Amino acid sequence: MSYENVLTETIGKVAVIRLNRPKALNALNDALMIDLGNALLAFDADENIGCIIVTGSEKAFAAGADITVMARYNYMDVLKGEFITRNWETIRRVRKPVIAAVAGYALGGGCELAMMCDFIIAADNAKFGQPEIKLGIVPGAGGTQRLPRAVSKAKAMDLCLTGRMMDAQEAERAGLVSRVVPADKLMDEALAAAIVITEMSQPVAAMVKDSVNRAYETTLAEGIKYERALFYSCFATEDQTEGMAAFLEKRPPSFKNQ
Numbered sequence: 001m002s003y004e005n006v007l008t009e010t011i012g013k014v015a016v017i018r019l020n021r022p023k024a025l026n027a028l029n030d031a032l033m034i035d036l037g038n039a040l041l042a043f044d045a046d047e048n049i050g051c052i053i054v055t056g057s058e059k060a061f062a063a064g065a066d067i068t069v070m071a072r073y074n075y076m077d078v079l080k081g082e083f084i085t086r087n088w089e090t091i092r093r094v095r096k097p098v099i100a101a102v103a104g105y106a107l108g109g110g111c112e113l114a115m116m117c118d119f120i121i122a123a124d125n126a127k128f129g130q131p132e133i134k135l136g137i138v139p140g141a142g143g144t145q146r147l148p149r150a151v152s153k154a155k156a157m158d159l160c161l162t163g164r165m166m167d168a169q170e171a172e173r174a175g176l177v178s179r180v181v182p183a184d185k186l187m188d189e190a191l192a193a194a195i196v197i198t199e200m201s202q203p204v205a206a207m208v209k210d211s212v213n214r215a216y217e218t219t220l221a222e223g224i225k226y227e228r229a230l231f232y233s234c235f236a237t238e239d240q241t242e243g244m245a246a247f248l249e250k251r252p253p254s255f256k257n258q
């Protein structure tokens, strides 16, 4: 399947989706978000794929929602048209692990999109920010909600109120990104992480993702109850039998995703 605004490829069991509006620094317009959503859902449904990487270019992961489009909107346009909200929700429906490989700018909706992925690997030239306030708007795709959960109230307030950018090192110290690597090694590192994930039991990887995400939606007691139920359910899988047998037999596991 080919798309106009994203490039897709598969490398073994890993799918790579590259945002591709280079002239606009991958500004996220409706057409791009529809393509991204369709590509994500297609790979999520493909049983040969175990992990998805979302990335951009060396200069920009995405410089935010498309300002040239938003500049034309009034209140009734965004209210009646649901703006672009529907397309931005799609990524949350993906059950497979999604890694954001971020080089260059991840600003506004670009930073929010990266935060919607399961974890972020950053190139050392990455820059993150929520500069919406400079445009006279608040973040609209979770910036004020996911950023404080990922970093801290102080850092999130600083970024959202001043609109300043944070470099990759600061983002790693703050906990927004899991690793920082030299820019020319970004895809190698993301791919290596993705391959490790594809070698796990895919249903169990989906459960891990679901359970970690639950931590942000519920109380500690409820989250632990939820995790316990998932933990018990693993013992109904062949992959649990295989994983533990492989450990005891001192060999690598061969998961069947059953």
Ligand code: CO8
Binding pocket: 023, 024, 025, 027, 028, 063, 064, 065, 066, 067, 068, 083, 084, 085, 088, 105, 107, 108, 109, 110, 131, 132, 135, 139, 140, 141
């Ligand atoms: N939208 C549209 N076009 C953009 C955007 C954008 N967000 N960012 C860059 N571009 C375009 C520029 O207009 C320029 O186009 P042209 O060559 O035709 O003039 C081209 O990309 C290159 O950009 P620059 O010349 O500005 O490149 P620089 O290297 O000088 O600067 C920056 C790079 C710093 C990234 C700069 O382009 C910039 O500040 N961009 C805007 C960043 C921004 O404000 N982002 C937040 C947007 S608002 C948002 O994301 C809200 C999300 C709401 C989601 C709601 C969902 C429901």
